[in-house]
Amino acid sequence: MKTGNGLSKAIWAAAVGVGVALVGHSQAQTAAGELPAMHMVNLSQETVAAILERATVIPAQLPQAVEPVVEPAPTLEIVAEAAQGYIVFADSAKHLNPRSTRWPQAKLEAMVSVYDEAVLNHYAAEDGFGSISRWAEAFGISQDNPIVVIYVKGDAHGAPARASWKGETPTVTHFTLRTSVPSEVVKLVIHELAHIWDSAHDWKLSDAMVSTVQNPEEHPTAKARDEGPLEDFAESVTATLVEGYAVNGEWTDDAGAQPDAAWTMDRFDFVSELLGR
């Protein structure tokens, strides 16, 4: 608040008045060992009423109303970047997850490579969106509002990672870091990033996919079949971007050597359209 205006002076003076009245009151009470005297309570209530009266009159005379309070954004402790800065790794981002911890250095380096590969060699590649800027646009992200990757040591209900927008921040949370087979982690990350993509569109992509495909019972994987439309979408995106990921050959008639005749819209076609390829 600006100093020196009439309102703050009025409130300050009145508050001092209340303080004096209350201090006087409590000293008298302590000395006498008695309950508060009613007239003292009445006095302070009258003083509060006077403050309120002045407070409702004076603001109208001020040239400007009270300025809105802008909360400063929580600062991120960024420890690494991937995908040209569209993805950042943050330590102890408590505002995104109260249990967020520091990244172990050796695992962090492996994860940066994994994210680089997932984005540069898959999402942004010729078979994906075709460029990193088109990928970022579809995901609703920028280098000013990148995907934040955090680590929570321990296991959350068995899932190695979870992903969605948390308010204004697209966030991937890793719970376990099994980086010994990087190609497996790349698939996991492609899957998690698909949730970020779906979440950026209020989960309407998965919804639309399930209601649009002509072979809805043919899922690429058991996870896609068993764990609901969100997992179905993330698995279908992964299967579209990573050859050989699907275990059910009937999920599409486009992949591999299968004839392109049975369906004009299967999960592969749906994701391919979203990718604009």
Ligand SMILES: [Zn+2]
């Ligand atoms: Zn998932």
